[in-house]
Amino acid sequence: xxxxxxxxxIFILSIHVLISFILYLTSFSSNNFLIISDFLFIFLICxxxxxxxxxxxxxxxxxxxxxxxxxxxxxxxxxxxxxxFLGLNLVFYVKDFFLSGKILNWFENEIIFIIMVxxxxxxxxxxxxxxxxxxxxxxxxxxxxxxxxxxxxxxxxFLNYFKIAQIGNLSLENIKFILAIxxxxxxxxxxxxxxxxxxxxxxxxxxxxxxSLLTMLSLLVLLSTTPRLQNEVFYSKFYFLEYANFLxxxxxxTYLRVFYVSIISLPLSRVLEQKVYEINSLSxxxxxxxxxxxxxxIFQTIVELSSISMRQSFAWIQTYNSSNLxxxxxxxxxxxxxxxxxxxxxxxxxxxxxxLNPSIIPSITDVLQQNQLIKQETCFESFCIIPINxxxxxxxHLVVANENSYFFDDDDLNLLISYVEALSIAIEGNYLLIEKxxxxxxxxxxxxxxxxxxxxxxxxxxxxxxxxxxxxxxxxEEVGGDFYDFIPIDEHRFLVLIGDVSGKGMSAALxxxxxxxxxxxxxxxxxxxQHLFSHVNSSLxxxxxxxxxxxxxxxxxxxxxxxxxxxxxxxxxxxxxxxxGIYELNPQGIGISISDTNFFExxxxxxxxxxxxxxxxxxxxxxxxxxLGRKNLILGINKMKQILATGPDSNTxxxxxxxxxxxxxxxxxxxxxxxxxGTEFDDDLTLVIIKT
Amino acid sequence: MDVKFKVxxxxxxxxxxxxxxxxxxxxxxxxxxxxxxxxxxxxxxxxIINLKNLEYISSAGLGVFMEFIEEIRNNNGDIKFVEMDxxxxxxxxxxxxxxxxxILPSNNEAIIxxxxxxxxxxx
Numbered sequence: 163x164x165x166x167x168x169x170x171x172i173f174i175l176s177i178h179v180l181i182s183f184i185l186y187l188t189s190f191s192s193n194n195f196l197i198i199s200d201f202l203f204i205f206l207i208c209x210x211x212x213x214x215x216x217x218x219x220x221x222x223x224x225x226x227x228x229x230x231x232x233x234x235x236x237x238x239x240x241x242x243x244x245x246x247f248l249g250l251n252l253v254f255y256v257k258d259f260f261l262s263g264k265i266l267n268w269f270e271n272e273i274i275f276i277i278m279v280x281x282x283x284x285x286x287x288x289x290x291x292x293x294x295x296x297x298x299x300x301x302x303x304x305x306x307x308x309x310x311x312x313x314x315x316x317x318x319x320f321l322n323y324f325k326i327a328q329i330g331n332l333s334l335e336n337i338k339f340i341l342a343i344x345x346x347x348x349x350x351x352x353x354x355x356x357x358x359x360x361x362x363x364x365x366x367x368x369x370x371x372x373x374s375l376l377t378m379l380s381l382l383v384l385l386s387t388t389p390r391l392q393n394e395v396f397y398s399k400f401y402f403l404e405y406a407n408f409l410x411x412x413x414x415x416t417y418l419r420v421f422y423v424s425i426i427s428l429p430l431s432r433v434l435e436q437k438v439y440e441i442n443s444l445s446x447x448x449x450x451x452x453x454x455x456x457x458x459x460i461f462q463t464i465v466e467l468s469s470i471s472m473r474q475s476f477a478w479i480q481t482y483n484s485s486n487l488x489x490x491x492x493x494x495x496x497x498x499x500x501x502x503x504x505x506x507x508x509x510x511x512x513x514x515x516x517x518l519n520p521s522i523i524p525s526i527t528d529v530l531q532q533n534q535l536i537k538q539e540t541c542f543e544s545f546c547i548i549p550i551n552x553x554x555x556x557x558x559h560l561v562v563a564n565e566n567s568y569f570f571d572d573d574d575l576n577l578l579i580s581y582v583e584a585l586s587i588a589i590e591g592n593y594l595l596i597e598k599x600x601x602x603x604x605x606x607x608x609x610x611x612x613x614x615x616x617x618x619x620x621x622x623x624x625x626x627x628x629x630x631x632x633x634x635x636x637x638x639e640e641v642g643g644d645f646y647d648f649i650p651i652d653e654h655r656f657l658v659l660i661g662d663v664s665g666k667g668m669s670a671a672l673x674x675x676x677x678x679x680x681x682x683x684x685x686x687x688x689x690x691x692q693h694l695f696s697h698v699n700s701s702l703x704x705x706x707x708x709x710x711x712x713x714x715x716x717x718x719x720x721x722x723x724x725x726x727x728x729x730x731x732x733x734x735x736x737x738x739x740x741x742x743g744i745y746e747l748n749p750q751g752i753g754i755s756i757s758d759t760n761f762f763e764x765x766x767x768x769x770x771x772x773x774x775x776x777x778x779x780x781x782x783x784x785x786x787x788x789x790l791g792r793k794n795l796i797l798g799i800n801k802m803k804q805i806l807a808t809g810p811d812s813n814t815x816x817x818x819x820x821x822x823x824x825x826x827x828x829x830x831x832x833x834x835x836x837x838x839x840g841t842e843f844d845d846d847l848t849l850v851i852i853k854t
Numbered sequence: 855m856d857v858k859f860k861v862x863x864x865x866x867x868x869x870x871x872x873x874x875x876x877x878x879x880x881x882x883x884x885x886x887x888x889x890x891x892x893x894x895x896x897x898x899x900x901x902i903i904n905l906k907n908l909e910y911i912s913s914a915g916l917g918v919f920m921e922f923i924e925e926i927r928n929n930n931g932d933i934k935f936v937e938m939d940x941x942x943x944x945x946x947x948x949x950x951x952x953x954x955x956x957i958l959p960s961n962n963e964a965i966i967x968x969x970x971x972x973x974x975x976x977x
Contacts, residue, residue, distance in 0.1 A: 662913075664913035664914055664916075664917055665880065665913075665914055665917075707921070708917075708920045708921045708923075708924060709914075709917030709918060709920050709921040710917060711913065711916070711917060711920065711949065713913075713948075713949065731950075732948060732949040732950055733948070734948060735948075750950075751950060752949070752950025752953055752954075753949040753950055753951075756920065756949070756950060756951075756954065757950075757953075757954060761953075761954075765950060765953050766950075784913070784948075793877075793909075793910045794910075794941055795941070795944055795945060795948070796940075796941060796944050844879075845912075
């Protein structure tokens with residue numbers, strides 16, 4: 163409310179009072195001048211009200227609780243005005259009863275008049291406030307109708323002065339009543355009581371309930387009393403009295419509705435407030451569970467939330483040792499004083515730990531009596547127990563306890579279950595984080611293992627003038643079970659070893675390292691392939707798991723005698739090419755660690771033959787022929803022989819040097835064939851090509 | 855998912871006959887391991903493995919037999935392989951398994967071997 167309008171109003175009012183006072187003193191009867199000044203006064207007041215309406219800026223109400231506050235403030239003003247009016251009326255009646263003097267009567271009229279104007283003004287201001295903050299175009303029509311009714315009624319009041327406010331059979335009273343109801347309806351539609359009133363805070367709702375009751379009652383009294391205007395010459399006073407009366411009817415209807423809604427919503431508001439808290443707490447939980455690296459904090463928060471949402475019950479989380487998670491046997495709680503009471507109470511702990519599904523224990527005394535146990539001294543009577551599970555194992559419990567029996571209901575249980583669900587997400591996240599760290603660690607270890615394993619294999623190919631060597635080695639994982647080694651025995655003897663540990667990955671790699679160690683430790687001088695292999699077999703027999711077996715092959719080249727020896731312990735045959743043809747050399751042999759030394763030696767023989775210049779030896783592990791033969795070893799070996807027979811690629815035949823097959827070209831031919839089957843294989847692949 | 859490997863077992867007197875189907879490798883070996891474990895738990899140590907329908911065996915597949923053979927032979931039992939095709943036989947021969955296991959043409963021969971108590975020893 164702008165003060166300047168108020169001052170202006172008071173100024174006009176005082177002039178009006180002055181005129182009426184003079185008129186009273188001079189006992190003037192009505193004449194034209196008076197009527198004109200009176201109407202002028204009514205217009206001025208109306209003009210002021212209109213100015214106020216036009217000038218009023220919409221207040222920005224953001225929250226529903228603000229709505230309630232504003233409504234309450236206005237209601238207070240209105241009820242205060244009405245009560246003042248009624249109080250004054252009472253005083254006047256009492257005064258009349260005791261002294262029937264007429265000296266103060268005109269003040270009476272003026273005071274009633276001022277209050278009526280203020281009431282009209284307040285109510286309109288209140289209404290306009292609501293209208294102006296509703297921006298929806300839907301309500302524009304309502305506003306127009308609202309103003310139209312106000313103007314219409316003003317006109318009717320004017321017409322009433324000239325005794326022509328009779329429309330058909332409807333008297334002024336009836337028209338007033340109909341219009342007042344219309345006004346109230348519009349106001350009600352715009353108030354949208356149902357949306358903000360139940361959502362307002364409980365204290366405000368309560369105040370609104372009482373104030374609307376008070377306003378209603380005082381309005382009823384106001385409407386039932388006949389306006390006391392005695393010997394009044396000014397029509398303006400009747401005018402505003404009627405106007406206020408008119409607005410009072412619509413106000414009464416409005417407050418009836420407000421009262422009704424608040425009576426209904428007040429009992430609900432407790433539930434509603436609880437639900438709002440639940441939603442808020444869950445959304446807060448959802449926010450914090452993302453920070454799952456700090457499980458302790460999440461536990462602590464859930465305990466706090468559980469305690470508050472269960473109407474200040476005692477809550478705690480107990481966790482049990484879990485191998486998967488870094489959880490200990492521990493408790494998360496709020497109040498240390500109660501704590502010993504719970505941890506030391508064996509019966510209660512028993513009941514909690516045996517709870518597999520979320521459940522409510524309405525009365526612990528009953529349960530203990532059923533099991534014929536004597537109740538130990540505890541201050542708790544009812545319990546809500548929710549197990550915390552992680553991947554089908556129980557890792558803890560959320561427990562809420564209260565000293566009253568039958569304290570918890572299913573809604574409480576459901577809320578606690580949703581807390582535990584949020585907790586489970588955090589635990590899962592925490593687990594995955596730990597797992598990821600572990601995996602990273604393992605990956606690092608694996609890289610170290612790979613690095614170590616690479617040391618077991620020859621770092622560089624022996625650079626020898628009398629023969630060429632080319633190697634292809636591809637483990638299917640970071641580390642593998644394939645093995646090869648080049649060992650120069652003396653100036654003219656050279657040993658090539660190739661091996662394969664069944665399986666792949668880390669286990670195979672560890673056995674491969676063991677194999678390398680045994681070979682290193684064996685006495686190679688004077689070297690006999692039989693002895694070397696026998697030594698390897700006896701070193702490993704019964705020392706490794708029975709389902710693991712190792713195949714090993716050895717090729718010993720003697721450049722002095724130009725002879726080679728070949729031995730194989732379960733290993734695929736040697737492919738040998740000389741000027742006559744291509745051969746598959748497959749001397750008898752049994753896999754390493756399958757049998758004892760005797761049996762091994764009896765069943766493993768050495769093949770020996772001469773070699774010439776430009777002969778080829780192919781040593782490989784079974785991964786290679788299995789890839790080339792699509793799991794068929796025989797087909798794969800045949801394919802290898804075929805590749806060896808093809809010679810240099812016919813497309814690049816232009817260069818005369820290329821006509822001569824060397825290990826490099828042959829290896830490229832092999833790689834081309836292997837690439838036809840992809841780049842990732844089930845088994846480790848190793849190929850050693852030797853050309854003399 | 856199609857079944858890569860399947861084991862069917864039938865019993866003839868005190869002899870357990872396993873028929874293997876499909877591919878026996880590192881992935882499917884546990885299936886056979888489980889079957890053999892159950893058989894051994896029943897104290898049945900005379901076992902015939904019929905390989906008529908086995909398409910492929912890897913070294914891990916062979917490892918399963920090595921895992922059990924010692925226990926079986928210590929309990930007066932044996933594993934006999936029958937109806938082995940050339941492809942599988944080549945793998946057996948490569949590793950020298952034909953030297954430590956009996957590889958026979960059919961179930962009947964294997965049964966006769968068991969009846970005559972023709973068992974091999976651990977080596």
